[in-house]
Amino acid sequence: IPLAIEIAAAQARVLPVEAIAAGLGQRFAWLNRQAGATVPRQRTLHTLIDWSYELLSVPERALLRRLAVFAGGWTLEAAEAVSASGEPCAGLLITLVDHSLVVFGADAERQRYGMHETIRQFAQEYLRGSDQEAITRERHARYYAQLISRTAENRTGQTLPERLRTIQADHDNVRAAFEWLLIHDRDQALVLVADLGTKLNFWELGGFFQEGRRWLERALEATAGSVLHQRGQALLAATDLSSAICDFAYGLQCAEQAQQIFQQLGDQRGEIDAQLRYYNLADLAGELTDARGQLERVLDRAAQIAFTAGMAKAKQLLATIIVDTTNHYEAAITYGLSSVALWRETQNPFELAGALNNLGTALLENHEYGVASEAFAECRAIYQALGYQRGVALAIHNLGCTAHEIGEYANARALLAESLHMRHQLGLRRGYAYSFESLALVNEAEARYEQAIQLWAAAETLRSHIGAPLEMAARHQGMASLARLRAQLGEIGFALAWSKGGHMTTEQAIAVALS
Template identity: 30%
Template sequence: MAERTSPAGAGNLPATVTSFVGRRQEIGEVRKLLGAARLVTLTGVGGVGKTRLAIETGAEASTAFADGVWLVDLAPVRQSELVAQAVVTALGIPDQSTKPPVEQLIDHLARRHALILLDNCEHLVEACAVLTDRLLRACARVRVLATSRQVLGIAGEHVYQVPPLSVPDPDAPPPAEALGQYESVHLLLDRATAIRPGFALSDANRVAVARLCGRLDGIPLAIELAASRLRSLPLSEVVDRLENRFALLTGGSPAALPRQRTLRALIDWSHDLCTAEERLLWARLSVFAGGFDLEAAEGVCADDVLPRTKIVDLVDHLVAQSVVQAVERDGQVRYWMLETIREYGWDRLATSDEHTALRTRHQEFFGRLADHIAATWYGPGQEEGLARLRADHRNLEAALEWSISNGKVEQALSLVAALRHHWCADGFLSEGRRWLDRALDLPGPRPPERTTALWVAGWVMLQQGDYDGAEARLAECEKLAAELGDEVAPYMALSLRGTAALFRGHLPEALDCFEAASAGLTRVGHAGGTLFTDFQTAIACAHACDEQAAEKGERAIALSEELGERWTRSYALYALGLHAWAHGELDSATTLARAGLQIQRGFNDHVGAAVLIELLAWIAASKKEFDHAARLLGAIRSIWRAIGTSLSAFGPHLDSHHARCERQVLHALRADAWEVALAEGGRMDHDQAISYALDGRTALHPVVPATADEVLTRREGEVAALVAEGLSNRQIAEVLVLSPRTVDGHVERILAKLGFASRAQVAAWVASSGTR
C-alpha cells in the first residue's frame, strides 16, 4: 500500500484501498482517550478491526502530532529483542549508531511530538510493555496507541475493547430499508458490490443477509471473507455453508498476512499464543451456550487435570487475550465468547475423548442450579433466582437438549419440572410447553420425576388457555402419584384443577378444590404449595364477591411474609385490590393494586403485570379517569400480544370486567381521542407500561419529536436525511459535493448532538421527526 503522510510530511500511515465502514463512535472514543492518556491499547478478538481502527484514528489525529503518526507492524517480528529495532526501522531512523536501538529511539523522540502505533503486540507483550514504558518515561511528548489481543499491563495504560460491528437480530431482521443501517450489513454490501455490482438489499434477501452478519458475530474479517465467496456462490448457499464456517471462509486476499487469509488461520494465531492450560479451558468453555459465570466455569470445566483453583486465573488470562469477553451488570460479571471463537474451541473439544463427559457435567451443573432455585422458591431471592435462569436460558436449553436427545429420562423430567417458575413466572410459556412435551414423550419407564413434570405441564397449559389438555395431564399425574406413593403431587394437581375451574368460571367448584388442596398441602407440610393455593382462593372469592376474599388474601400475605417470598404476595395483593374495587373502595383498591405491581417490577412475569394493569384500568374508569384508563387498556393489548395468550384464558369474569371498562371509556371519550390514547398505550413496552400504571406520568415517547431545524444546522439536517436513506459517508460526500472527512465530522456531531450511538438511531429519529 502507498503511504499517506501528515501535512508536515511526517509519518508512514498506509493509504487504505478499501472504504472504512462505521466506527465513528469508536474513533471519537479512542481520540478522547488519547487526549487524556499517553498509552491506549486497543484489544479485541482477531479480525475485529483493531489495526484498521488504529490507522483511521491515527489519520484523523495526525494534525495534532507535528512530528507525525508512525505505524509499526510487529506481526512479522518473532524475537522480543528485535522489537525496538522494528520501531527504529519504521520511524526511518538512520541506523549508523553503536547505541542500542532503545537509546536511538529515545534520542530521536526526546523532543518530538509524535504518535506511535504499535500494531500486533500480543505475541511480544512483555517486550512491548518494557519498550513502551521506557519511551513514555523518557519522551514527554510521545504517545502510544497499541493493538493487542492482550493488554500490556503497565502503569498509565488505558484499555479500549474494540467491539464487533453492529448486527441485526438474525431471527427478527428489520425491513430491507432499515437493515443497511447496521455496520456489519453496510460492510457486507460495500465489499459484495465491489465483486458483484448488482448485489443489493431487498425484501427477498434481507433474512439471509441478517443471518450471515449475525452468525459471523459482526467480525469485519469474517464478513469480508464471506463477501469474497459471493463471487462464485449465491448468498443463500454462503449462509447454508456457514455450518462449516472455517472451511468456507478461506478466500482472503493474497496480499494479506498469512494469518489473515483464512478465519481458521487467524484464530490459530490466538490459539498458538495460549498456554496448554489456557487452550484446554478455551475448549471446555465452548460447552457453554450464551455465556457463563465463574461459578459455572469452575463447576463444569474443573477436574483433576484442570484444578478448580486455577480456573479464575485462567479465565482472567483468556479475557486479557480477548478470547473471552467479560460484561459486568448489576455488580455481577458474566463471560461469553463470540460464536466464531466458541465454535473453534468446540471443534478442538470434539476431537478429544472428553466431549461426552463435559456435556454431562454441563447438564448436571445446570440441573443442580434449577433444582436449588425450585426448592428455595418460596423464600427470599426469587427475583435473583429468575434473573439467573434468564441469564442462563440458552445453557438450560442446551442441557435439556442433551438429556432428551440422549434418552436420559430422569434428568430431562427433573430439569424441565424444576424450571417451572422460569416457564410460568418469567415469560417462557410456549418454550416451557415444548420442552415439557418433549420430555414427557420420551419412551421408557415412568420415574417419580414424571409426576411433578405432569402437574407443571398442566400449569403451563392452563395459562395458555388449553383447559382440556391441562386436565388430561393432571389426571395422569394423579394416577401415577397414587401408584408411586407421591404425597405432594396429587394435591398440586388438585390445586390446579381448582385453577382450571376458576378459569372456566366455575367458582364453587374452584373453591372446593382449593379448600381440599390447601388442607392436604398443609397436612404434608408443603408451605409453598399451600401459599400457591391460598392466593388463588382469595382471587376466586373476590370474583364470587365472597366476603372471605379479604381474610384469604390477608392469610396468603401473612404466609408470604413469614416465608420471605414476594411473587405470590403480588397476586394476593391483586386479590385484595379486586375485592376492594368490587366494593367501591377505589382508593384502597388503587393502593393495593399498585403495591402488587411494584413487586412485579422485579420479575419478568408478564401475566402477573398484565392482570394488575387491567385492574388499575378498571379502577381508573370507575374514577372517571378515562384518558388514563384508555392508555392502560392500550398497554394491556400490547402485553397480551407479547405473551402469546389472552385475558380470556384466565376466566370469563375478567373478560366481562374488561368489556365493561372498554364500554365506559368509549362512551366517555370521542372516538378519535379513544384511538389516540389506545395507540399511545400500545407503544409502551412491558417496563414502560408498569411505570405508567404506577405513577401515570412516565413519558411514553416524544409526542412531537424535535425537528432537524430545532437541533441540527441546515447542513447537518441534510446529512442526517441522507444517513436515513442508507447512504455511506462517501456517498453522502458525493451527493453534497463535500470531502469525506467533512461528512465524517458532520455525522460525528449529529450523533453527539442527538446523544445517539448508531446510524440506525439517526434514521429512526429522522423518520419520527418528519425530517426530509
C-alpha cells in the same frame, strides 16, 4: 478481526446485506473466499485465529477447546466444572483474556466470561470429534443441572429475583444442558424442568410460556410411565403454563395425571396442589360445577395436615370463585384477606401477588375502591420486582378497571391501553379479551358507542375461539352494557357494529381498542 471486517465490507459491493448476514453462520468458510494473496499469517480469518491458538500452551489450548461448549458466557465456577481435573483454571483464563481469545466483565456485575462467536466456532472445530468432546459436554450438562437444583433449593437465602437472574444469565447454557440430558439422562432432564417450572416458576415469570411448555412435553414424553415425584411436579408446571397459553384441555389432563401420581406416592400435599390447579383451570374453561363446595373440602383437607400453602391457595381460589359466581363479596373478601396473610407467612412473593390481585378484585366488586387500588398497587410492585410482565399487565388492568368505576375515564383508558400493549407483546390471548371488554365499558362511558359494541363482539369471538368463557358476574355486567348500547344505537345500528366487531381480526380489534 480487522481483516475480517474488511473482507465482509468488501462483499457489500456485490451482495445484499441479507446475503452477507446469512453467510455469517459459517464465518470461516464464507470469509476465507476473499482473503486474497496475503502472507500466510494473514491469509484467512481462520489462519489468524489459528496463529493465536498456536501461541498457547497445551493446557491453555485444552481449556479454550472446552470453553467452546458454553453458549452465552460462563462464570469461573462453570469453567472449572468443565476443565480437566486439577487444572489451574483461573490462571489459564487470565492468559486467554490477555490473548483476546476470551473476554471478561462484559456483564453488569463483572462476574462472567465470554467468547466472540467466531472464536467459539473455531474452538468448536477443535473440540468436535476430539476425545474431550463427550466428557466436556457431559460436565457442562451436569454442572447446569446442579446449578438449577441449588438455585431451586436456595440454601443461601437469595431472593427469588436474584435466583431468576442467575438462571437468565445462563439461559442458553441451560437450554444446551437440557438437550444433552434428554438424550443421555432422561430422569435428570425431568428433575431440571420440574425445578424450573414449580420451584422457580422460571418460564411463567420470564414469559417463556411456549418454550417451557415444549420442554415439559418433551421431558414428560421421554419419561412416560414413570411414577416419580418430579414427574408430578413437571405435570403441575405444565398445567400452569397451559393456563397462560389457553390450552385448557391439555392442562386439565396434566393436573389429573399429577393427582394420580401423588396418590400412588402417598403425597397428600402434592395431591392437594394438583386438585387446586385442576379446579383453577376448570373454572377458567367454564367446566367447574359446585366449585365452592369442592374447594371448601380441599381447604378442610389442607387444614387437617397443616398444609399452609394449600390452605392459602384454596382460600385464594375461593375468593375468585365467589366473586365470579355470586354477589357474596364479604365472604370473598374474608377468604382473600386470609389468603394474603398466609402467603405473607410463607414468604412466597409470587403467590402473594396473586392473592393480592384476587383480594383487590373482591374489594372492587364491593365498591371499596381505595383499598382495592392499594391491593392492586402492591400486586404490581411485587410482580415488577419479579420481572413478571404477565402479572404486571394484570395489575395495571385492574387499576384501570378501578379508575373506570370511580369515573376517571382518561386514566382508565391509559392504564387499560398500557396493559393491552403488554399483553400483546406477550401474546396473551385471554388477556386480550379482558382488555377489549374493559375498554368497551370506557368507550360506552365516553359515548363512543360503536367502538364499545365492536369491542364486546371481538371479545366474544375471541373467547369462543380459545374456549375461555366470561365469568358469570362479568357476563351480567356485559349484558347490561350491551342493553344500554342497543338502546343508544337502535337495533340496526347495533347489529351493524356487532357484525363489524365480530368479523375483525385480533390485530384489528387491538387497533380499535387502542384508538
